[in-house]
Amino acid sequence: MKPRPRPERRHGGTEPMIPDWAPNIHPLVVHFPIALLAAAVVTDLLSVVVSRRPALREAATWLYCAGAGTAVAAYLTGSNAADSMLLPAEVTPLVDVHDNWAFRTTALFALLAAARVALPRFLTLKAPVWWGALALALLGTGMLYETAERGGQLVFQHGLGVQAITTDAPVEELIPELTADQVDPGPIDLGDGSWVWRPVQGAAAVLAEQFTWIRNGPAGLPAEMVEDAEKGSVLSLGAAGPEALAVAGGAIDSAQADVYVNVDDFDGELQILLHAQDAENYDYFAFDGATAALGRMEGGTATVFEEQAVDASGWLFLRVFGGDGHFRGYVNGDLVAHGHDDDLPPGPFGLKVSGSGTVLLERIQVQAVSD
Structure with missing residues (x-):
């Protein structure tokens, strides 16, 4: 398996436009893809059920695009945040699982958004295709939940990024x-x-x-x-x-x-x-x-x-x-x-x-x- 591309790592310093209470920019962007992608799936469901409303389908497509874009931002800032911390042994595996789920989820919604924008320009898509796209989005929603659940564990169980995190036992x-x-x-x-x-x-x-x-x-x-x-x-x-x-x-x-x-x-x-x-x-x-x-x-x-x-x-x-x-x-x-x-x-x-x-x-x- 080839190494996965990593975002540029920063050591020290303060990122611009971040409040003093925020350890990095990740907590400020992570909620946008959750909200936008959830809204996209609901709008997509309505557009499939009410097939005579093309405006709903168009709205769903652009919500997917916005959600995918903010998901990319959340993934990159999250990876950079993890790389800036000295992670204790107890927390490291959960960070890696969270990272893996985030990468898969971001990739799925990015591909889905790109397909929804590009394919209708060249093909006439029938109802079964839109139902299939919705099924894929529902799968992505489940993956988004898995990502968010592990992120919540890192914050609320281990205090990662908001307080003194779980530490290794002093030697x-x-x-x-x-x-x-x-x-x-x-x-x-x-x-x-x-x-x-x-x-x-x-x-x-x-x-x-x-x-x-x-x-x-x-x-x-x-x-x-x-x-x-x-x-x-x-x-x-x-x-x-x-x-x-x-x-x-x-x-x-x-x-x-x-x-x-x-x-x-x-x-x-x-x-x-x-x-x-x-x-x-x-x-x-x-x-x-x-x-x-x-x-x-x-x-x-x-x-x-x-x-x-x-x-x-x-x-x-x-x-x-x-x-x-x-x-x-x-x-x-x-x-x-x-x-x-x-x-x-x-x-x-x-x-x-x-x-x-x-x-x-x-x-x-x-x-x-x-x-």
């Missing part, structure tokens, strides 16, 4: 305190395939024994705990040879992974993997210090969904989400890449290090995401 609350004589127990199982790991004393052994090395081994990526002025004790990964690839955790379908790293002293590329099947098949979010790229390795061939130059240094918060045909990559809370493709089979989380120098790792949090 500090998930990791127990360790005493001085305890060593790193490794990734902590949170259930449903989710886990979290904050490296402490003994983390090098955890990396060697509890991670599965798919390419090269722990000897090729020497690890030790070091003291960082900002984060305290962190795990240092010394890359100096061929690329190293390791996975951890069980196979997960839709997933979100957060990795906190510093790559200032690393010359190369760090990849965060989801749905890792083997060394040549996985989804990835890559950062090389200057460019972030979201893509897929399939059969050893990389396909880049989207990449973007990123000016970021010091400690970085990298997030990648993949599931239900949607893929997102974030750097320090800003969406920098978004793609669409069919899902790979479930697979574990992974890290791939290619280059030389030192990667500092503070923590990893992987969440299984359900619809």
Whole structure:
């Protein structure tokens, strides 16, 4: 499945003519297609029942055109709004389902409106054709309902765009305190395939024994705990040879992974993997210090969904989400890449290090995401 075209993404700033209470323009336009398309269907029904009133049919056609036009505007502004937010794992699948329904609904009504305008200019359409068009519009109305229902859930259940939205559980609350004589127990199982790991004393052994090395081994990526002025004790990964690839955790379908790293002293590329099947098949979010790229390795061939130059240094918060045909990559809370493709089979989380120098790792949090 080829990536779906995306609207231009905006980062920061204020869009013109938006009131202070509105987080973006989407809430201001989303009601127009609902009202216009509902009015179009009612008018269309009357025009079919009262077949001797061509003015009703003409009115229905232009209502469909107006509804389709505002639906396109609602879809584009909604996609831009979603891309401007750091979405928590609990909300992301619902946003993607809402997006999918909105895309299908917009496409259906756009095609219907175009056909109603164009076909009568070249053909004489009989009553069965108009009944068929009405049936298609009724189907579209059902799709419009599905779209609006999920949009309502995002607003009224999760507060998306109107208040502090549902957030992921803070990692500090998930990791127990360790005493001085305890060593790193490794990734902590949170259930449903989710886990979290904050490296402490003994983390090098955890990396060697509890991670599965798919390419090269722990000897090729020497690890030790070091003291960082900002984060305290962190795990240092010394890359100096061929690329190293390791996975951890069980196979997960839709997933979100957060990795906190510093790559200032690393010359190369760090990849965060989801749905890792083997060394040549996985989804990835890559950062090389200057460019972030979201893509897929399939059969050893990389396909880049989207990449973007990123000016970021010091400690970085990298997030990648993949599931239900949607893929997102974030750097320090800003969406920098978004793609669409069919899902790979479930697979574990992974890290791939290619280059030389030192990667500092503070923590990893992987969440299984359900619809």
